Amino acid sequence: MRTCDDCGGGMTVETGAVRRYELGGLPHVELHGVEVAHCPACGAEDVAIPRIEQLHRVLVSHFINQTRALAPIEVRFLRKHVGFSTADFAKCMGVLRETVSRWETGKKPMGAQADRLLRLLVATSAPIHDYAVKDVLRALNPSRPAPKRLGRFAVRASPDGWRPNREIVAA
Numbered sequence: 169m170r171t172c173d174d175c176g177g178g179m180t181v182e183t184g185a186v187r188r189y190e191l192g193g194l195p196h197v198e199l200h201g202v203e204v205a206h207c208p209a210c211g212a213e214d215v216a217i218p219r220i221e222q223l224h225r226v227l228v229s230h231f232i233n234q235t236r237a238l239a240p241i242e243v244r245f246l247r248k249h250v251g252f253s254t255a256d257f258a259k260c261m262g263v264l265r266e267t268v269s270r271w272e273t274g275k276k277p278m279g280a281q282a283d284r285l286l287r288l289l290v291a292t293s294a295p296i297h298d299y300a301v302k303d304v305l306r307a308l309n310p311s312r313p314a315p316k317r318l319g320r321f322a323v324r325a326s327p328d329g330w331r332p333n334r335e336i337v338a339a
């Protein structure tokens with residue numbers, strides 16, 4: 169039996185669980201089919217996320233193909249995905265570091281051009297078919313702002329990897 173890192177107690181394991189992707193900074197993303205170890209004694213929980221790189225490709229593809237403007241937490245996720253620190257990203261975009269922080273905390277919306285530039289950076293840094301640049305730009309309508317409360321995006325773990333859970337997305 170697995171023991172808890174925090175208190176040493178025995179942990180129970182639940183498979184096929186659903187958890188929000190808080191650890192990835194994306195609480196609106198729901199992970200379906202994950203394995204969760206839970207400690208009844210202290211309440212500690214450990215979510216096992218398989219194939220994290222592939223999961224991130226699914227999320228990135230979903231984010232950059234959205235027709236609305238990017239939400240602040242999506243900006244942060246995409247910035248990290250292309251491997252930029254806040255300082256490097258600010259340099260690349262030609263803005264102050266504080267501006268990047270405001271985009272990522274939602275204090276200031278990212279403008280339409282910066283939104284496009286970030287999507288292009290992502291699309292060209294990982295040029296696989298999901299990220300076709302022309303599709304991204306055709307889909308994009310940055311004048312449609314991101315809602316304050318993001319709709320949930322669900323993905324399901326399967327033997328072939330993570331896939332968007334369309335039934336739940338549509339609900």
Ligand SMILES: [Zn+2]
Pocket residue numbers: 172173174175176177207208209210211212
């Ligand atoms: Zn414990």
